[in-house]
Amino acid sequence: MSLDSIRSIHMKLKLAITFTFLSIACCFAQMAQLSSNSEISVLTIGPGESLNDAFGHNAFRIKDNNLGIDAVYGYGQYDFDAPNFYLKFAQGKLNYLISRHNFADIYYHYTNYNRTIEELVLNLTLDEKQRLFDVLEHNYQPENRGYLYDFFFDNCATKIRDVTLKATQRTVDFKTPTDFKPKTFRSLIHDHVGLNTWGSFGIDIALGSVIDHTASVNEHMFLPFYINAFFETATLNGTEKLVKTSKTVYQKKQTSSSILNFIFSPILILGILGLGILWLTYRDYKTQSRTVWLDVALFNITGLVGIVLLLLWFATDHSATAYNYNLLWAMPLNILVLGQLFRPVLKNWFKRYIKFLIIMLVLMTFHWISGVQVFAVGIIPLIIALFVRYIFLVKHSTHH
Numbered sequence: 001m002s003l004d005s006i007r008s009i010h011m012k013l014k015l016a017i018t019f020t021f022l023s024i025a026c027c028f029a030q031m032a033q034l035s036s037n038s039e040i041s042v043l044t045i046g047p048g049e050s051l052n053d054a055f056g057h058n059a060f061r062i063k064d065n066n067l068g069i070d071a072v073y074g075y076g077q078y079d080f081d082a083p084n085f086y087l088k089f090a091q092g093k094l095n096y097l098i099s100r101h102n103f104a105d106i107y108y109h110y111t112n113y114n115r116t117i118e119e120l121v122l123n124l125t126l127d128e129k130q131r132l133f134d135v136l137e138h139n140y141q142p143e144n145r146g147y148l149y150d151f152f153f154d155n156c157a158t159k160i161r162d163v164t165l166k167a168t169q170r171t172v173d174f175k176t177p178t179d180f181k182p183k184t185f186r187s188l189i190h191d192h193v194g195l196n197t198w199g200s201f202g203i204d205i206a207l208g209s210v211i212d213h214t215a216s217v218n219e220h221m222f223l224p225f226y227i228n229a230f231f232e233t234a235t236l237n238g239t240e241k242l243v244k245t246s247k248t249v250y251q252k253k254q255t256s257s258s259i260l261n262f263i264f265s266p267i268l269i270l271g272i273l274g275l276g277i278l279w280l281t282y283r284d285y286k287t288q289s290r291t292v293w294l295d296v297a298l299f300n301i302t303g304l305v306g307i308v309l310l311l312l313w314f315a316t317d318h319s320a321t322a323y324n325y326n327l328l329w330a331m332p333l334n335i336l337v338l339g340q341l342f343r344p345v346l347k348n349w350f351k352r353y354i355k356f357l358i359i360m361l362v363l364m365t366f367h368w369i370s371g372v373q374v375f376a377v378g379i380i381p382l383i384i385a386l387f388v389r390y391i392f393l394v395k396h397s398t399h400h
Contacts, residue, residue, distance in 0.1 A: 032064075032067055032069065032133075033130065034062075034064050034067070034126065034129050034130050034133055035064055035066040035067060036126055037064065037065060037066055038062070038063065038064035038066070038067075038069075038126070038129055039061075039062075039063045039064075039121050039122075040060060040061070040062055040063075040121075040122050040124060040129050040132055040133070041060070041061045041063070041119050041120055041121040041122060042058060042059075042060060042061075042119070042120045042122065042160055042164075042227065042228070042231055043058065043059045043060070043061050043072065043106075043117060043118070043119055043249075044056060044057075044058055044116075044117070044118040044119075044120075044224050044225070044227060044228035045057040045058070045059070045110055045115050045116070045117055045224065046115045046116030046117070046118075046252055047115070047192060048113055048115050049113075051193065051199040053113075053115075054192050054193045054199060055192050055193075055223055055224065056115075056192075056223070056224035056225060057074065057076055057156055057157075057224055058074070058156055058157045058159075058160045058224045058227050058228075059072045059073060059074035059075075059076075059106070059156070059160070060072065060073045060074075060132070060136060060160065060163070061103055061119065062133055062136070063103070070102065070103040070104070071100055071101065071102060071103065072100070072101050072102070072103050072106045073098060073099070073100050073136045073139075073140065074098065074099050074101075074156055075096060075097075075098050075099075075147070075155070075156045075159035075160075076096060076099070076155070076156035077096060077097040077098070077099040078094075078096065078097070079094070079095055079096065079097050079146060082094065082095060091315070091316045091317060091318075092150075092316045092317035092318035092319075093148070093317055094148075094149055095146035095147060095148055095149065096146070096147060096149040096155075096156075097145045097146055097147075098136070098139045098140050098144075098145050098147075098159075100136075100140055107249070107250070110250070111250050114252050114253055114255070115250075115252060116248065116250060116251055116252040117248070117249040117250040118228055118246070118247075118248055118249065119246065119247055119248075119249050120228065120231050120232060120243045120245075120246045121243065121244045121245045121246070122164070122231075122242060122243060122244065123236065123240060123241055123242055123243060123244040124167070124168065128167050128168045129167075131166075131167045131168075132163060132164065132166075132167035135163055135166055135167060136163070147159075150319070151222070151320065152185060152211070152219070152222045152319070152320060153219075153222065153319075155222060156224070157221060157222055157223060157224045157226075157227045158221060158222055160227050161221050161227060164231075164242075168236065170236045170237045171236070171237050171238065172234055172235075172236060172242060173234060173235045173236075173238060174217060174218070174221075174230040174231075174233070174234045175230075175233045175234060175235065176217055176230070176233070177229055177230075177232075177233055180217075180229075182214050182215065182216075182217075182220075183214065183215065183220075184211065184212050184213060184214050184215065184374075185211035185212070185213070185215050185219070185222075185320075186204070186207070186211045186212050186374050188215065188220065188222075188223055189203055189211075192223070192225075195377050196262075196265045196266060196267050196377055196378060197261075197265065197266070198265075198266055200266075200376065200377075201266040201376045201378045201379070204374065204375060204376035204377075204379075205305070205309070205326050205330075205375075205376055205379070206309070206312060206321060206324075207320045207321055207324070208313065208320065208321055208322050208323040208324030208325070208326075208373065209323045209324065209325055209367075209372055209373035210319065210320055210322050210323055211320050212371065212372070212373050212374055217230070231243055232246060265378070266376065266377070266378025266379075267377060267378045267380070267381070269378075270378050270379065270380075270381045270382050271381040273381065273382065273385070274381030274382050274384060274385035275381070275385075277294065277298070277382075277385035277386075277388075277389055278384075278385055278388055280294050281385075281388055281389050281392045284392065284396070285392060285396075288396075290393075290396055292341060292342060294389075295341045295389070295393065296338060296341050296342075298386065298389065299334040299335070299337065299338055299341060300334070300335070300338060302329065302330045302331055302334050302386070303330075303331065303332055303333070303334030303335030303336075303338070304335065305326075305330035306327055306330035306331050306332035306333075306334065306335075307332045307335065309321075309324050309326055309327055309330055309332075310327070310332055312324070323373075324373075325364060325367050325372065325373045325375075326373075326375065328360040328361065328363055328364035328367070329360065329361055329364055329379070329382075329383055329386065331357060331360065333353075334357075337350060337353060345397070346393070346397040350397075351393075351394060351397050351398075354390050354393050354394050354397075355394060357386075357390050358387065358390045358391065358394070361383060361386060361387050361390070364383070
């Protein structure tokens with residue numbers, strides 16, 4: 001027998017043993033009856049450094065020393081094997097998966113990334129623990145693992161709330177903490193990603209005015225932070241506390257913020273860009289000329305951004321991208337009028353169109369002041385530069 005044949009047989013045996021072991025473990029989990037010493041807790045993972053980690057994470061921890069179980073179930077796993085993954089993600093049609101890992105692996109992973117881990121042990125009866133565990137195991141079956149993700153209404157945090165409510169027949173009353181102040185969805189996002197960050201900049205441009213209304217107590221729980229806060233003050237049937245004990249499993253070590261965060265922030269980058277546009281406009285005014293490439297670039301960029309925003313609004317299932325008044329400055333029609341910018345003398349209808357763009361910028365300002373929609377802070381320098389440039393184009397065209 002050749003060495004390759006021996007290796008092949010060894011590999012097949014290894015795979016067979018692994019498959020058998022996983023099958024037994026899976027069946028055991030399905031048949032397992034939790035003991036009276038079992039504990040079910042809610043884990044809250046603090047924010048990470050990247051944008052997709054900025055909002056934190058929630059998961060259930062099932063611990064039963066009698067059965068040798070210490071597993072963590074979470075509803076935030078990407079299905080990278082899904083066909084057309086990125087297209088479905090953009091369209092809001094991507095399924096997320098429930099995951100199951102050993103607690104030791106979860107602890108190692110998040111402490112390695114220096115992320116706080118909070119734990120709330122739930123005050124459930126043995127029957128309620130079993131029902132919750134059965135729901136998790138049922139959801140973990142291959143045919144049930146996927147669910148249609150929604151950032152605000154069906155995510156890794158809201159699933160924790162919904163599964164908990166499903167596991168108990170008692171009334172769960174989520175009481176607000178004493179220092180609780182209701183916020184809009186956008187404000188809640190800003191609390192986690194900051195105002196002057198590229199993550200906040202992209203979110204504020206992509207998401208519409210629908211996220212500028214005040215979220216209810218229940219709706220606040222789309223964020224892991226509020227799952228932790230509201231669970232800790234919740235009661236069962238108005239008498240017993242939902243949480244038996246709470247503790248910090250790992251506390252994030254403080255790190256110093258880098259000045260590079262500001263140097264490469266939207267307000268500074270776009271501020272420099274805005275000053276450049278204003279300087280070129282001033283130079284054109286003094287020389288009675290027009291920098292054509294600048295106008296082409298501005299109309300091209302604003303037009304393309306507008307087209308993307310329209311697609312997010314009308315061609316996707318994202319509920320939060322509707323009624324987006326960023327279209328008041330990112331005008332899709334700008335793409336269609338690019339040819340006019342190459343003319344030495346602007347036509348009268350195009351002059352009226354530029355005046356229309358100026359009115360749209362004024363209207364955007366009123367939307368912002370009145371609270372209809374909050375716009376990205378970093379966009380202010382660009383809006384000022386566009387306003388001045390459009391006025392220059394109207395003035396310039398009247399003298400030629």
